[in-house]
Amino acid sequence: MDTKIAVIGAGLAGLTLASRLQSVADVTLFEKSRGLGGRMAERRRGDHRFDHGAQYFTARDPAFLSLTAEMTRLGATAMWPVMIDDRRPGAPVSSEARYVGTPGMNGMARRLGRGLNITLETEISAIQPDDRRWLLVDKAGAALGVFDWVISTAPAPQTARLMPSEFSAGARLAQVRMSGCFTLMIGLDRAPELNAEAIRAHHPVVGWIALNSSKPGRDGPPCLVVHSRNDWADTHMENDRDWIEKELLAGVVELTGEDFSNAPHRDLHRWRFANVETPLGAPFLIDAGLGLAAAGDWCLGGRVECAFQSASSLSQAIAKHLGET
Numbered sequence: 287m288d289t290k291i292a293v294i295g296a297g298l299a300g301l302t303l304a305s306r307l308q309s310v311a312d313v314t315l316f317e318k319s320r321g322l323g324g325r326m327a328e329r330r331r332g333d334h335r336f337d338h339g340a341q342y343f344t345a346r347d348p349a350f351l352s353l354t355a356e357m358t359r360l361g362a363t364a365m366w367p368v369m370i371d372d373r374r375p376g377a378p379v380s381s382e383a384r385y386v387g388t389p390g391m392n393g394m395a396r397r398l399g400r401g402l403n404i405t406l407e408t409e410i411s412a413i414q415p416d417d418r419r420w421l422l423v424d425k426a427g428a429a430l431g432v433f434d435w436v437i438s439t440a441p442a443p444q445t446a447r448l449m450p451s452e453f454s455a456g457a458r459l460a461q462v463r464m465s466g467c468f469t470l471m472i473g474l475d476r477a478p479e480l481n482a483e484a485i486r487a488h489h490p491v492v493g494w495i496a497l498n499s500s501k502p503g504r505d506g507p508p509c510l511v512v513h514s515r516n517d518w519a520d521t522h523m524e525n526d527r528d529w530i531e532k533e534l535l536a537g538v539v540e541l542t543g544e545d546f547s548n549a550p551h552r553d554l555h556r557w558r559f560a561n562v563e564t565p566l567g568a569p570f571l572i573d574a575g576l577g578l579a580a581a582g583d584w585c586l587g588g589r590v591e592c593a594f595q596s597a598s599s600l601s602q603a604i605a606k607h608l609g610e611t
């Protein structure tokens with residue numbers, strides 16, 4: 287247990303790595319935000335509960351199916367028997383089970399984080415060489431300790447900025463392309479008249495509308511989560527927030543016939559890196575000689591399950607390496 291590992295990011299990838307490596311190393315997880323889950327996010331406003339990042343996840347890999355079953359047994363995830371009104375021409379009909387975290391999308395992350403050594407509200411800004419190990423420095427310039435291994439699970443463009451120039455796999459990070467998303471959260475005091483719990487739109491601005499309060503464990507008042515299209519978000523990433531909100535509200539009127547511009551609660555979130563357009567095409571990046579590695583959904587595709595698969599493969603590779611040295 288002499289090996290010290292720092293994991294950057296407490297989304298599903300970082301939490302999977304930390305929980306799997308803690309039996310073979312002394313692991314510390316650093317997360318810049320106040321809570322766990324990363325893009326498996328939940329925001330509460332009054333009694334309204336919004337999953338403003340990932341909407342649901344599917345599980346195909348046997349190891350992820352088994353984790354999902356365990357989390358469901360523990361009450362941290364549940365199946366969402368959602369009826370989706372898919373308006374995309376020729377969209378395939380899917381009968382796959384869809385799961386959500388409970389009571390919010392970050393339910394699984396909160397459960398996985400139990401018992402781990404996690405430092406929240408700490409943004410890593412530099413990884414500096416220190417006598418064949420790595421010194422982590424936070425945004426304020428404070429030294430956070432020296433580690434044998436540093437693993438970044440931040441989205442690829444952020445990992446690329448963080449990794450020291452010595453990282454031999456660094457150039458491959460530049461090949462990954464991620465896209466953004468705007469999320470409009472609408473809190474209501476009466477149930478909207480929709481013919482399904484979610485709409486997958488075929489629209490120039492709006493990509494998805496969900497009646498978030500229809501998910502299991504959300505016992506608050508009705509609320510909607512609206513996602514923009516990723517390409518639209520990239521084009522308008524720096525636009526005025528009021529304009530973005532108006533465009534999304536106008537799209538919702540076109541798609542549902544309902545005007546929510548006077549809803550009791552509205553909130554907009556900007557995801558600079560939401561989805562993965564061009565994945566790495568390999569489960570992780572590693573430079574075992576230097577003790578540097580990176581993982582996350584961006585290695586395999588923009589899905590929760592891909593974050594798990596990437597982190598799970600990397601944890602096996604590092605555990606094997608530690609066992610051999």
Ligand SMILES: Cc1cc2nc3c(=O)[nH]c(=O)nc-3n(C[C@H](O)[C@H](O)[C@H](O)COP(=O)(O)OP(=O)(O)OC[C@H]3O[C@@H](n4cnc5c(N)ncnc54)[C@H](O)[C@@H]3O)c2cc1C
Binds near residue numbers: 343
């Ligand atoms: C709007 C939206 C909708 C989505 N919908 C779906 C969906 O329906 N189904 C699905 O399967 N997937 C969906 N996804 C994708 C899914 O959320 C991701 O694939 C998954 O959550 C990624 O997990 P991760 O651990 O790889 O990354 P993240 O969850 O992004 O975790 C990375 C963590 O690193 C932290 N971090 C970054 N930089 C630093 C730093 N310098 N110092 C410290 N911490 C740092 C971040 O705060 C974050 O917590 C969606 C995502 C978004 C944003």
